Amino acid sequence: MYDPFQIDRLIDLWLAEDIGYCDLTVQVMIEPDEQGHFYMNAREPMTISGIEIAAAIFRRYDKRLDVEVKVKDGDVVEKGAVLLTVRGPARGILTAERTALNIVQRMSGIATETAKYVAAVAGTKARLIDTRKTTPGLRMIEKHAVTSGGGLNHRLGLDNGVMIKDNHIAVCGGIGPAVARARKSLPTLTKIEVECDRLDQVGEALAAGADVIMLDNMSIPDMKAAVELVAGRVPLEASGGIRLDTIGPIAQTGVNYISTSKITQSAPAVDIGLDEAE
Template sequence: MYDRFIIERLIDLWLHEDIGSCDLTAQVMIEESETGAFHMNAREPMIVAGLDVAAAIFRRYEPMLTVEMAARDGQRVQKGAILLSVQGPARGILTAERTALNIVQRLSGIATETARYVDAIAGTRARLIDTRKTTPGLRMLEKHAVTCGGGLNHRLGLDNGVMIKDNHIAVCGGISAAVDRARKKLPVLTKIEVECDRLEQVREAVAAGADVIMLDNMSVPDMREAVALVDGRAKLEASGGIRLDTIRPIAETGVDYISTSKITQSAPAVDIGLDEA
């Protein structure tokens, strides 16, 4: 889910960045009256994300274009699938092509990578969540892509919840004092999460009434012990060094959530092309 008003502002920035004063190639080679019809095609299997944004890019640059969706965000498609079709003034299609492709390739890459992690923990109680390690300016869309791949969103921004980390704890004089200070000033429905890297910190956090406890870079045996220690009194999030080849044993410890930046920071763009219909 994303704010369409903000998307319109972003699209203007993206198009200006790519086009500059004008698309010189299109202006000198293609007559204003010429038209074209093209398909956006998946060149590998993927989970789709960002198609609505791509359509909006085409329409923003050339309102006379007709864009028809052939897939939807969150859909798993195979190589060769048509994602959308666009037809109308050829200059407009070719000028907006790269911006539209860039955003769908990036977001579908995140959705596809997220789905790999989600599949890896299928059958456990753990849910995959993202982080704030996103591309500046694209967080809203990258987090949308995570949900397309079956993941959940952590905080959208710093104003979405309290995350008490080691430096906050140091300033406040301990976990109990930090949680107490936060609880006194927070809106009643806002959750408090405490980052812990040792089991003794987990004991203090659960005693202080933390809503969520992050197990930061803990070993699998320590995570398993933390699950038994907390015994459902708080939600547990495993984080730190999570990779596709390590996530399954972590999920099997019984934690509620597993967060990783790999699904946003390290997701490769998928291969999508715009080909003549």
């Protein structure tokens, strides 16, 4: 879930970026007392995310705007669905329109793509999780969008957990020493995840006391072997090169989590419009 306080700060940045000194078009064309009534609509099927943020953008720019949200994050809608309505001073609606659309299109695009991956692992024990490969400045809302599509969040940031990767292992002189160093200073309830790209490393990570083991870019046979080796003692995460056409067989290996950046980095924005109400 996103922090409303942080969202207000982000909205101010987004509006300032788009407007600059003023919206010159509405200033020279639209009278201050002119009123408008518009509706935001889905122009293709999608999973919704960011609709309350879009509403907050209109309200923050002009408190006189009356915004009514018709759907909620996580809803699956068909083409033509009305997502929200906004009425009030036309200048405010037209100035904030693009910022509101940009955010809900981006977030709903991520939610829609995530839902496809979640559907692809249905019936297995595997759960889809995201990565830190997000748009700078938009991580909080992009990770919220993942949850709207039925996925789970991995670390929100570097301060959320210990992820021991190949370069950490190289500096520390091995998986065992790396885990020992981390465990020595780690807060009691914080987990340690170790990235492994070979089966022998999986055994080392297990012996060292890792809480979670990542199987990085492993083949399907090696993932199956790792699942047998670990035998449920710690959760296993598969990662690296995960795509919609490969995630199904990976889920069938018995891993607990599958992480991919495709749901955030590569998700296309969906088509949403703002049209005048009749």
